[in-house]
Amino acid sequence: MNPSRKLQSGFLAGKDISAYQSPLVWNWRQMRRLALVIAPASGHESPMARKTDNNVVLTEPAAKALKQQFLGWQCRIRQLAVREGGGRPSAAMRPRVLTGDGEEVAPGIVVLIAESEPEESTSLFRHQFLKTQDPKERYGKALEILQASYFQQPALFSDLMTALFGPQSAVASRLLTHGRCLLEFEEYAQGYRVPCSVAALAEPHAFFQATYWHNRMFNPNLPAGIQILSFTPDWTHSIAYRIEE
Numbered sequence: 001m002n003p004s005r006k007l008q009s010g011f012l013a014g015k016d017i018s019a020y021q022s023p024l025v026w027n028w029r030q031m032r033r034l035a036l037v038i039a040p041a042s043g044h045e046s047p048m049a050r051k052t053d054n055n056v057v058l059t060e061p062a063a064k065a066l067k068q069q070f071l072g073w074q075c076r077i078r079q080l081a082v083r084e085g086g087g088r089p090s091a092a093m094r095p096r097v098l099t100g101d102g103e104e105v106a107p108g109i110v111v112l113i114a115e116s117e118p119e120e121s122t123s124l125f126r127h128q129f130l131k132t133q134d135p136k137e138r139y140g141k142a143l144e145i146l147q148a149s150y151f152q153q154p155a156l157f158s159d160l161m162t163a164l165f166g167p168q169s170a171v172a173s174r175l176l177t178h179g180r181c182l183l184e185f186e187e188y189a190q191g192y193r194v195p196c197s198v199a200a201l202a203e204p205h206a207f208f209q210a211t212y213w214h215n216r217m218f219n220p221n222l223p224a225g226i227q228i229l230s231f232t233p234d235w236t237h238s239i240a241y242r243i244e245e
Helices: 028-035 060-084 119-131 135-150 170-178 206-218
Strands: 096-098 104-106 112-115 157-165 180-187 190-200 227-233 239-242
Touching: 060 112, 060 135, 060 157, 060 190, 060 239, 104 170, 112 206, 119 135, 119 206, 135 206, 157 206, 170 180, 170 190, 170 227, 180 227, 206 227
Parallel strands: none
Antiparallel strands: 096 104, 096 180, 112 157, 157 227, 180 190, 190 227, 190 239
16 A cells, blocks of 8 residues: 555545545454553542443543543554554544434544644654655654654543544534534444534644644645544543443
């Protein structure tokens, strides 16, 4: 595969991202054990729910614990993807998107998580992108950055997620019309259902810039007029669940 078409948590040139399927082949049992990250005991751990539970209301401490657990899981999944999968997004990085009524908006969109203060990493990605015109070198440098310590401290990450869409994306248009959605993450034996508010980010926004330069390291041919949407979780109405084997 041409490195300029490879992707880490973002936009895949020339493809509908909702249809993208990861080519990774994993040792299922081994990776499942590695991927499950449990938040440190706090006395307020969020209980596991059934996937079909739709009336969950968590206490503030339980919602905070669920947020920490989710970010730890996401960081571990992404660290595995860049270290062992060449940066290709796995299932947990491509949540299914539903309306509040359960209607599917997209079978999967690739979402990005970023540090709460992403400016330093954004500057690094921008510098590395402008440093060379060789897409292979850019791709290798992006993996090198992400394979190091980038995902090792989940506490540094914001729970606000972003996704990059094409200029005329019907999925983005529908999400903005609704203003809210439900993201359903699943990989191996772990799942999360996370209701989110959706908004378009303006170009100067720090998370727009973080998403744009992160994606551009893997795909230098992003079209003009791309859209970047933010997804802000409502943790009090979110659930974690186990997937039946």
